[in-house]
Amino acid sequence: MATFRLVVLASGNGTNLQAILDQIHDREGIRVVGVVSDKPNAAALKRAERNSIDTAVFSSEDYVDREERDDAMADWIGSKDIDLIVLAGYMQLLSAPFVQRFRNRVVNIHPALLPAFPGLDAIGQALEAGVETTGVTVHFVDEGVDTGPTIVQREWRCRPGATGASWRRRSTQSSTSSIRRRSA
Numbered sequence: 322m323a324t325f326r327l328v329v330l331a332s333g334n335g336t337n338l339q340a341i342l343d344q345i346h347d348r349e350g351i352r353v354v355g356v357v358s359d360k361p362n363a364a365a366l367k368r369a370e371r372n373s374i375d376t377a378v379f380s381s382e383d384y385v386d387r388e389e390r391d392d393a394m395a396d397w398i399g400s401k402d403i404d405l406i407v408l409a410g411y412m413q414l415l416s417a418p419f420v421q422r423f424r425n426r427v428v429n430i431h432p433a434l435l436p437a438f439p440g441l442d443a444i445g446q447a448l449e450a451g452v453e454t455t456g457v458t459v460h461f462v463d464e465g466v467d468t469g470p471t472i473v474q475r476e477w478r479c480r481p482g483a484t485g486a487s488w489r490r491r492s493t494q495s496s497t498s499s500i501r502r503r504s505a
Contacts, residue, residue: 326403328355330411335365337409337430342372354401357394359413375401381413391419398423408462412441417464427462434458434474439467454478 331338338356346353356369361378369376377397384390398406399422408415408429420427433443435458438450447455456476463469 323350325351325405326354326401327351327405327407328357328398328401328403329353329365329369329407329409330357331363331365331409332358332360332412333363333365333410335363335368335410337407338365339368341407341409342368346372354403355398357398357411359390359411365410387414388416388418391416395419395422414466415462420462420464425461428459428472429462429467429469431458431460431467434476435460435467435471452479 327341329338329341335356338353341353345351353369353372353374355375355377356365357377357379358366359378359380361380363378366376366378377394379390379394379397381387381390384393395418404426406423406427408427410430415427431439431443433439433447434454434456437452438446444455454476456474458467458474459472460467461469461472
């Protein structure tokens with residue numbers, strides 16, 4: 322069986338990355354072969370290093386503009402012979418040339434039921450709106466902001482007194498099973 326190869330992009334703590342590592346990495350022919358961040362001190366990088374996964378940092382301060390950064394990042398990712406790029410808490414917009422180079426091979430884990438609450442702080446937006454149901458969307462990335470075709474959504478009823486932290490945990494758990502199905 323051929324190995325299905327993933328690169329994960331993450332900007333922060335890497336909780337979605339950890340869920341991917343715990344639930345699908347090195348299982349059923351799926352392997353995370355690289356982790357990229359825009360933040361040199363991102364905890365996601367340390368999680369990857371503990372699992373002997375190659376890492377790279379592409380900080381916007383090191384490049385003239387987003388396209389130059391994304392071009393360098395695309396070359397690094399391209400050298401990994403990947404099947405899928407997973408945006409797991411990656412808090413940067415990707416340039417159109419990057420998206421076009423990896424068309425239909427970039428997916429985003431978004432902590433809301435798109436098209437509701439696109440963009441930053443979707444959980445905060447949903448909490449402020451007082452919705453009765455929420456969930457997570459895994460979708461293909463296109464040139465827009467959270468506008469690409471939906472792969473799968475998981476919905477759940479909001480519990481009274483729910484917090485952003487409890488919603489994030491539930492989003493993480495729901496999204497990794499969706500990535501496993503995409504690789505099958």
